[in-house]
Structures are given as C-alpha cells and as structure tokens.
Amino acid sequence: MxxxxxxxxxxxxxxxxxxxxxxxxxxxxxxxxxxxxxxxxxxxxxxxxxxxxxxxxxxxxxxxxxxxxxxxxxSIPNEVTTTVAAGMLGISRPSLMKLVREGKIPAHKVGSHTRLHSKDVLAFRRAQLEHQSKAFDELRALEEELGLRD
Known part of the structure; x- marks a missing residue:
C-alpha cells in the first residue's frame, strides 16, 4: 500500500x-x-x-x-465559504448565490460573509444527482416508448 x-x-x-x-x-x-x-x-x-x-x-x-x-x-470542514461550496457543486459562485437567495441552499452570515454548512451543500449535491438520474431514466423510457432506442 x-x-x-x-x-x-x-x-x-x-x-x-x-x-x-x-x-x-x-x-x-x-x-x-x-x-x-x-x-x-x-x-x-x-x-x-x-x-x-x-x-x-x-x-x-x-x-x-x-x-x-x-x-x-x-476532510471537509463543517462550514465552507461560498467559493468552496460552488466548487463542491461544480457551479459558479454567482449561481450558488442565486440558489442561496432563492432559499434552495441554506446559508448564514458570519459578519458580512456568507457561509454554508458542508452537510447542506452535500445534501443539495445528492439531491441534484438524484434529480438528474431520475430525468435520465425518464428520457430513456421515452426513447423506448418512441422506438428511438436499439
């Protein structure tokens, strides 16, 4: 090893x-x-x-x-900056801030800085992956229904 x-x-x-x-x-x-x-x-x-x-x-x-x-x-710290959270999600920081403003990911302020709990970021990521997987399965079912799949 x-x-x-x-x-x-x-x-x-x-x-x-x-x-x-x-x-x-x-x-x-x-x-x-x-x-x-x-x-x-x-x-x-x-x-x-x-x-x-x-x-x-x-x-x-x-x-x-x-x-x-x-x-x-x-190791992932319990609390992350918006830049780190955006990196964890594979999105831009402005896109992350939009999700925070819309209440889709909880965040809190530390002074004037926005911080997120790692567990919330990871939960959002898991939900995103599940949503993508479900959408992919639906697309495959539609392809089969329309006879577009071999």
Whole structure:
C-alpha cells in the first residue's frame, strides 16, 4: 500500500494482493443492509468493537479497494465559504448565490460573509444527482416508448 499525503488529503493506492484480500472480505460479508460488528484485537485480552458508523465507513473502503479503486480520503470542514461550496457543486459562485437567495441552499452570515454548512451543500449535491438520474431514466423510457432506442 502506497500513500501520498498532502495537506488534509491522503491518496492510497493498493497492491493486487490487497485488492484480492478486500474482495475476499467483501464476499465473506455478503450484501447486508446494516454493517456487521467489526472488532479490532491488539492483544489476546485487548479488543474494541467499532461503532456502527465507523464500521460502515471501513467496510465501504474495503468494498472500494476490492473493486480495484484508488481511494482518496480528505476532510471537509463543517462550514465552507461560498467559493468552496460552488466548487463542491461544480457551479459558479454567482449561481450558488442565486440558489442561496432563492432559499434552495441554506446559508448564514458570519459578519458580512456568507457561509454554508458542508452537510447542506452535500445534501443539495445528492439531491441534484438524484434529480438528474431520475430525468435520465425518464428520457430513456421515452426513447423506448418512441422506438428511438436499439
């Protein structure tokens, strides 16, 4: 496993052996709605069971590694500037400010500066992606209905 650390971001690339090990773990666990308990043992008498949220994160990483993905881990502050939020959404800052004025994304003032909570920006992004996916599915259904699709 090679790790490239830069500021608050680490990129980890894994070996073929680690990919195979991750696939074996993923197969062993199968498809589950809730993550299984993950226990870490350091000594014979010393072990810790991870909280479910952390176990879900670790198992998500194992899943990605098992697929051969390069995993990049970074931190996002709880509160972001409008420039950072616009970058997270892939839109211009003026477009973001329009969404804020329209009340589509909550924001607040810190002095004279507008700030957004990262969780709100990520929730808006998720909703955007779901909306786009739904629109794409509707377009494909219309193509099939009109006989435009092979």
């Amino acid at each position: 090679d790790t490239l650390q830069r500021d608050d971001r680490a990129t980890v690339s894994v070996s073929p052996r680690e990919i195979e090990q991750a696939r074996n773990v993923r197969e062993f666990l199968g498809d589950r709605e809730s993550p299984p308990a993950v226990t870490v043992e350091t000594d014979v008498d010393r072990h810790l069971t991870m909280p479910p949220e952390l176990a879900a994160l670790v198992l998500r990483l194992v899943d990605l590694v098992g697929r051969g993905c390069t995993v990049t881990i970074g």
